[in-house]
Amino acid sequence: MKSRLCYFILACLLCGCTASRHKANGWYRVADFPNNTIIGEAIVTTDAFEYVTLDSIKDDCTTFIEGQLKLDKIPLWANVTERCVGHRIGFVFNDSVVMAPKVNCRIESGRFTINSDDKNLILEIYDSIVRTKK
Numbered sequence: 001m002k003s004r005l006c007y008f009i010l011a012c013l014l015c016g017c018t019a020s021r022h023k024a025n026g027w028y029r030v031a032d033f034p035n036n037t038i039i040g041e042a043i044v045t046t047d048a049f050e051y052v053t054l055d056s057i058k059d060d061c062t063t064f065i066e067g068q069l070k071l072d073k074i075p076l077w078a079n080v081t082e083r084c085v086g087h088r089i090g091f092v093f094n095d096s097v098v099m100a101p102k103v104n105c106r107i108e109s110g111r112f113t114i115n116s117d118d119k120n121l122i123l124e125i126y127d128s129i130v131r132t133k134k
Contacts, residue, residue: 023095025128027112029080030090036097043080043089046129048073050110054126063122064115065129074110082106093125 023038026045031037052067069077081089081103090100091114098116116122 023092025093025125026091027089028092028097029084030088030097030100032088036090036100038090038092038097042092044069044073044077046132049129049133051133052126052129054123061119062115063119064113065122065126067112067114067129069110069112071110074108077110078106078108093121093128098125 024042024045024047026042026048028042029039031039048070050068050070052065054063055066056063082105084103085105086102088100088102090097091112092098098121099114114122114125
């Protein structure tokens with residue numbers, strides 16, 4: 001009986017310690033395996049976005065978000081993207097990885113693009129970012 005109680009308490013402690021917490025919307029390091037696992041804290045959150053615009057490509061009905069980071073976040077973005085060359089970073093929205101491109105070079109401009117085949121999701125992300133900017 002005592003051993004069952006000890007196992008129960010141990011299980012409760014382990015489950016309590018491993019419970020995931022909500023991730024802020026933004027850019028994160030992402031592991032390939034298992035399936036787009038978010039690594040660590042945000043590189044930048046949507047609070048660091050100076051502006052975003054919504055655009056589309058008429059021929060294939062693709063909708064995407066283009067954005068620019070605030071001036072004070074650009075050096076961090078450049079340094080992290082340099083360290084992530086050959087690896088993936090992903091845009092996370094509502095605790096899910098929307099997209100996770102492989103970084104090919106240091107990105108010094110502070111610019112980014114968010115895209116998905118799901119037009120409604122892109123519109124939801126855009127609306128969410130714009131709402132928080134007001």
